[in-house]
Amino acid sequence: MSEALDNEQPVNLDVPEHLEYSEEHAWVDRSVDPAIIGITAYAAEQLGELVFVDMPEVGTRVEAGDEIVELESSKAVQPLIAPVAGTIKYVNRDVADDPSVVNGDPYGEGWIVKIELDDDEPELLDAEEYARIAH
Template sequence: MTMSENEAPENLDIPDHLSYSEEHAWVDESVSPAIIGITEYAAEQMGELVFVDLPEPGDRVESGDEIVELESSKAVQPLISPVSGTVRYVNREASDDPSVITNDPYGEGWLLKIELDDDEPELLDAAEYAKTIR
């Protein structure tokens, strides 16, 4: 059962220390390289993930690019990069077992570590992101 935007559950985890995109990606800019993943909301909307196609370390990505393909029993959905930079690491564990993304989207389910360009990405804080899904 899919939820419409105004029926999003109130109990979703939206960590305050992360930044968010309107496309339901999160970015942890407090570490270098920055870490990118999908939000708990996105993971719940997708359902059980069955396949994840990650870019290669060294790939250059631009904000707005489709950088990861997520496939579930419900849909195939691209992850739109919220930032520009160079991919340094990919989470092979998440690729080998996509359920780790669904079960722990802000921890073991991270997708990429990316060396950010100097430009400041236009991202939402936790409160702003929460408004987009409620």
């Protein structure tokens, strides 16, 4: 009986295959330089409509596990935990001006920061592994 529960997939969970994920519901696209970080559709759905995003300063150095952004919605205030270590190169000013962009397009226009990665290999999940924990 537990096997049936383990195989249940969340309804309409968007988990793009080409990205990597953290258990804290952040995604990373390391196929581009600098790498792009955002929050998953699951995280955006759980938070509800974002009303404020407190962006870091460009040039800020972060370690994996650091709080890099504070996301505020009508439901909660939640930190975005850095899934990787590196230096913030860009912040998404569109999201700072209109946080609802994240809710509408978390894997596209709603990216949060671009980061120059350190050389270490972060422990990230692939889409299939992330889909199992995101429900």
